[in-house]
Each structure stands twice: as structure tokens, then as C-alpha cells.
Amino acid sequence: MADVLEIIRCSNFAAIKHKDQRRKDEEKTPYINHPIGVANILTEEAGIADVAVIQAALLHDTVEDTDTTFEEIQALFGEEVTGIVKEVTDEKNLPKLVRKQKQIEHAPHASYKAKLVKLADKLYNLRDLNRCTPVGWSQERVTEYFQWAHKVVEGLKGTNQPMEDSLQQLFKERNIV
Numbered sequence: 001m002a003d004v005l006e007i008i009r010c011s012n013f014a015a016i017k018h019k020d021q022r023r024k025d026e027e028k029t030p031y032i033n034h035p036i037g038v039a040n041i042l043t044e045e046a047g048i049a050d051v052a053v054i055q056a057a058l059l060h061d062t063v064e065d066t067d068t069t070f071e072e073i074q075a076l077f078g079e080e081v082t083g084i085v086k087e088v089t090d091e092k093n094l095p096k097l098v099r100k101q102k103q104i105e106h107a108p109h110a111s112y113k114a115k116l117v118k119l120a121d122k123l124y125n126l127r128d129l130n131r132c133t134p135v136g137w138s139q140e141r142v143t144e145y146f147q148w149a150h151k152v153v154e155g156l157k158g159t160n161q162p163m164e165d166s167l168q169q170l171f172k173e174r175n176i177v
């Protein structure tokens with residue numbers, strides 16, 4: 001029961017933080033669909049029931065994309081969740097291209113729990129790109145994103161077979177090997 005309460009508290013916090021944000025698709029899907037969907041991939045597809053991982057998945061974009069601080073997460077959700085969220089958060093002050101390169105370099109050195117969140121995040125975003133092209137994106141940009149994601153996922157190998165198999169299938173469909 002305590003776990004359920006923690007997860008609801010986390011979902012509520014993320015929903016409040018992301019309330020004014022939308023995804024980049026035409027329909028402007030509420031942003032919170034993404035962190036909830038990432039957590040759902042972990043529970044439904046990856047077979048993960050670790051509460052800290054699920055909480056970190058729900059919170060994974062709060063610091064990167066909203067005014068949330070690590071101090072806030074630490075105070076509300078504790079050390080372990082904060083540690084995972086830190087590992088999956090890009091440094092906001094760095095240029096986009098550098099951030100993308102750092103994700104490739106850091107992936108192999110991440111902890112097991114952070115790797116799980118990273119895999120689920122990539123899987124969700126690639127499925128989202130297959131579902132519909134974000135507003136203003138060319139097909140080249142979509143392809144570049146898949147190629148970059150492939151490089152990150154290469155560094156996450158040996159973490160979770162179901163998610164890695166699903167990702168591999170998506171890369172295969174685009175002839176990325």
C-alpha cells in the first residue's frame with residue numbers, strides 16, 4: 001500500500017509540474033502522457049516493479065523541462081529517486097548538440113536503474129515519432145533522431161531484453177543497424 005501511495009504522490013507532482021506543457025505532435029497531446037507512458041512501458045513490457053524506478057520514470061523530465069529542482073525531488077521523494085532522475089537529466093545550460101553527444105557517451109556508464117528509464121524513454125519517443133511527425137520536423141530530422149537514439153541504445157545493451165528487442169525492431173524497420 002505504501003508503494004501505491006508513493007506512486008500516486010509522484011504522478012500528481014509530475015502532472016502539476018507539466019500542466020502547461022504539450023508534446024510536439026499536431027494534436028498537442030498533454031505532456032504528462034509521456035512520463036506516465038514511460039512508467040507504463042517499464043511495468044507492462046519490461047517487467048519492472050521497482051518503486052524507485054517507476055517514480056524516477058514519472059519524474060524523469062521534470063527538472064529538464066520545468067522549474068523543478070533536484071532539491072525539491074530530494075525533499076519529497078528521497079535520495080534514490082533523485083539519484084536516478086539526476087542520471088537521466090541533461091545539463092540544461094549546454095547546447096542541444098553537446099547534450100545529445102553526452103547522452104551517447106554517458107549511456108554505458110549509467111546505473112542499471114537509470115538505464116531502465118533511459119531505454120523506456122527512448123522506446124516511448126521513437127514510437128511517438130512513428131505515430132506522427134512532430135510539427136515542423138522534416139523526414140530527415142526524424143531519421144537523424146532515430147540514428148542518434150540508436151547510438152544511445154547501443155550503450156544501454158544488456159539491461160532489459162524486452163525493451164531492447166522492441167527498440168531493435170524499430171531500428172530494423174528503418175534499416176538502422
Ligand code: NDP
Nearest residue numbers: 023024025034061096097100125128129134138140141144
Ligand atoms: P529534439 O530533437 O531532442 O526533440 C525531440 C525530443 O522532444 C524528444 O527526445 C522528446 O524528449 C521530445 N518530444 C516531444 N514531443 C515528441 C513527440 N511527439 N515525438 C517524439 N519526441 C517528442 O530536440 P530539439 O527540438 O530541441 O532539437 C535539437 C536537435 O535537433 C539538434 O541536435 C539539431 O541538430 C537537430 N535539428 C535537426 C534539424 C533537421 O532538419 N535535421 C532541424 C533542427 C534541429 P522528452 O523525452 O524530453 O520529452
Ligand code: ZN
Nearest residue numbers: 034060061121
Ligand atoms: Zn522523456
